[in-house]
Amino acid sequence: AKANIGVIGLAVMGSNLARNLASREGNTVAVFNRSYEKTETLLSEHPEAEFVPAKTYEEFAASLTTPRTAIIMVQAGRGTDAVIDELTRVFEPGDIIVDGGNALFTDTIRREKAVRETGINFVGAGISGGEEGALKGPSIMPGGSAEAWQTLGPILEGIAAVAEGEPCVTHVGTDGAGHFVKMIHNGIEYADMQLIAEAYDLIRRGTGKSPAEIADVFAEWNRGDLESYLIEITAEVLRQVDAETGQPLVDVILDQAGAKGTGAWTVKSALDLGIPVSGIAEAVFARSLSSKPAQRAAAGDLPGPEAAWAVDDADAFIEDVRLALYASKIVAYSQGFDEIIAGAQEYGWEIEKGEVAKLWRGGCIIRARFLNRITEAYAEDPELVALLTAPFFREVLVGGQEAWRRVVVAATQAGIPAPAFSSSLAYYDGLRAERLPAALVQGQRDFFGAHTYKRVDKEGTFHTLWSGDRSEISAVDSH
């Protein structure tokens, strides 16, 4: 039998995606792995699935109907380039190579350009949802050409998660757009996780509740506005008891957070684009700080507040934290969408923001009830300049900002770090400020470097003769 779709790279993500594909009506899946043992394992463990195994790239290509379509599921990086080289060797013009790894979008842009020269289509597709998502239905963010989407679309729609009757996949935009949007997804994921972690820490230290009790709080939150996958799994992690010590698992896990780099990419790209994704950046930095044991040990005896901390009214405090979390989360999404808008402009993509929010409703790590609100916000105003100002979010912020401030004040006074809560609040206050001290910064820049400034009361660019008579002259704009 010939296969209509192929998967290359049969580690857990690849195997699960291949099984997901094979389980759908109409698919026959060609499978290839660099070492054939993995292919054999997959075949023997899943006799129910209709796989066409290949031992060489030639065999793999011969087993596929045209246009050949293959999804690469190898660890992002140099391995991806090696597989692409092999596939471009055995594939023909019109065929489609899909990279389903967590590739950096600029690599995807480069690869798409190079592969296109051969007449073969290259599609960088972000896939979210971890191992379970790959098997049962991930959220998929494909880039690449509209032509490739014709063939690929129906196949991906068949395996994607379904949210409210719609598959969680859309053609996001050309070349690297899919991987760019996946990168932003991960940046938001980092922020969301950090905010939840801060919420947990504040509740624990402020109220003395146990992890299991706090699990109940999160489970309760998961029945309301904050309903989301990350809140749901947080409750499960907090409830877990370590078999060896009988302690809550969270107390025996080393408190140094790892990272594979996608959060940092989001921030680096934002720096290049000049987009303030401060909440996301704090989340990335919070992981870095946690993973610096030497500095933490050295600073361990620096003073904090004298008085011990306990909140007077635990329930009221928990509700404040819930509102602070909600507000900060809106900031994280707003910042993420700002970066999508800027990236689309910079790289020439037409990204439908509302569609992005829709495809994040199911399958992916940041799936959440409130994503529908984002879709609605962009449907109402496609030119919305700042997501957090959309009517629905504005209302949440109006209702939550005082609680948000109380939480940040309490954390600060208690000496408990809440970097994502506080930087999100500072972002909110920065955006809404009528005047910012940026005016003074401009004055300083003009003083030491004649960098010039603009005035509020007339057109033009100006410089003060600081080392002369301090009179003002018209100048050429130097930014």
Ligand code: 6PG
């Ligand atoms: C997903 C996840 C997935 C993975 C990331 C984050 O969408 O399924 O984002 O891509 O979990 O690599 O990993 P780190 O936390 O290790 O950076």
